[in-house]
Amino acid sequence: MSTKPKSVRAAAAQISPDLESADGTLARVLETVREASRKGVELIVFPETFVPYYPYFSFVQPPVQQGPAHLLLMERAPTVxxxxxxxxxxxxxxxxxxxxxxxxxRDHGSLYNTQVIFDADGRLLLKRRKITPTYHERMVWGQGDGAGLTTVDTRVGRVGALACWEHYNPLARYALMAQHEEIHCAQFPGSLVGQIFADQMGVTIRHHALESGCFVVNATGWLHEAQVRAVTADEKLQGALRGGCHTAIVSPEGKYLAEPLTEGEGLVIADLDMALITKRKRMMDSVGHYARPELLSLVIRRDATSTTQPWPSVPSQEAALPLPEGAPHD
Structure with missing residues (x-):
């Protein structure tokens, strides 16, 4: 008999970081968890690189001027x-x-866009790094690897996660779909690019829900006006740090389970009826009866990359030589 929950109360958090303190942002995370707990939430998703904050500076400052802000971010970034x-x-x-x-x-001299998943008993189940930072982000973060393209079994079901434009990498999404994720946790920075970004985000998360036959819980961040001005004093560039928010929860049928949050801070909360996964996949299971693996398949390199590798053992030349005819064998 299955022990999986029939319903899960999920929340997506749209809140502002503390741009002056990593501890301040962490305090916001912990307070939001307590608030969500009072509302019966069993799964919560926070925005992309929320701690200490998303590197908004990299979107509005030229690379040659980013040194001080990048060093400050490294100083405040946590280890995992x-x-x-x-x-x-x-x-x-x-x-x-x-x-x-x-x-x-922070991993010594490098920064990574990392997603961490904790189970309800406090265990750290997954640490994964965004496989390809996007555009301006490449000046900030290193690249992740295939070791993080995996789902994890949690108290609320099988959970997978991707960050921002990783959702435009169909093979990365398929890697999680093939592992039968039930709840997909998406993270975007928010307060970036404007309404077009928010509109695209809505299309993206709804499509993944439909294609994967899973729930999608998507969280984006939010900057207050004072924070926008703190990132850049250039009024022409400040417009690039507004809008772009679409915190939402989507069903396997592509429907919003609560009104998306596009401005301000708050929690989007919805109850996930897990039976909807089977209802959707009975019609279209893209990694099951609707797949054609003899025609199309995915190869994944799952090992973590490293700058050092053990030298492969090489058989001795003597052992590789054939024995003379008639020589005794051991």
């Missing part, structure tokens, strides 16, 4: 695992809640 993950793990355990959080992960 570390004190940040310890604090979030404790919050997940206390609330009995699955938490999906976006962070700028």
């Amino acid at each position: 695992p570390g004190p940040l993950t310890d604090a979030v793990a404790a919050a997940a355990r206390e609330a009995g809640m699955v938490i999906v959080l976006g962070v700028n992960e």
Whole structure:
């Protein structure tokens, strides 16, 4: 008999970071978890690289001027695992809640766009890095690898995650679909590009829900006007840091389960009827009865990349030589 929940209460958080303090942003995460817990939430998703904050500076400053802001971000960025993950793990355990959080992960001299998933008992189930930073982001983050293209079994079901324009990589999405994700957690920065970004986001998350036959919980960030001005004093560039918010929850049938949040801070909360997954996939299971693996298939390299590799063992030349005819064998 299945022990999976029949219904899951999920939340997508659209909140502002503290642009002056990583601890301040972490405090916002923990308070939001407590607020969601009071509302019976069992899964919460936060925006892309929310801790300490998304590198908005990289979108409005030329590369030659980004040095100080980039160094400051590195100084404030957490390691994974570390004190940040310890604090979030404790919050997940206390609330009995699955938490999906976006962070700028510092790994020695490099930063990565990282998604971390905590189970409701506080265990860190997954740390994955965005496989290809987008456009301006390539000046900020390194590239991830295939080790993170995996789903994890949590108290609320099988969960997968991608960040922002990774949703425009159909093979990355298919990698998660093929592992039968039930709840897909999407993260975007928010307060970027404008309404066209928000409109595209809505199309993207609804399409993935339909194609994968899963729920999509999408979180975007939000900048207050004072924060926009703090990122850039150039009024012509400030417009690029407004709009672009579409925090929403979508069913496997592509329907919004609550009104999307496009301005301001708040939680989008909805109850996920897990039976809708089977209802959708009975009609169209893109990795099952609707697939044609003898025609089309995906190859994934799942090992984590590293700058060092063990030298392969090479058989000795003597062992490779044939024995003389008539020589005794061991």
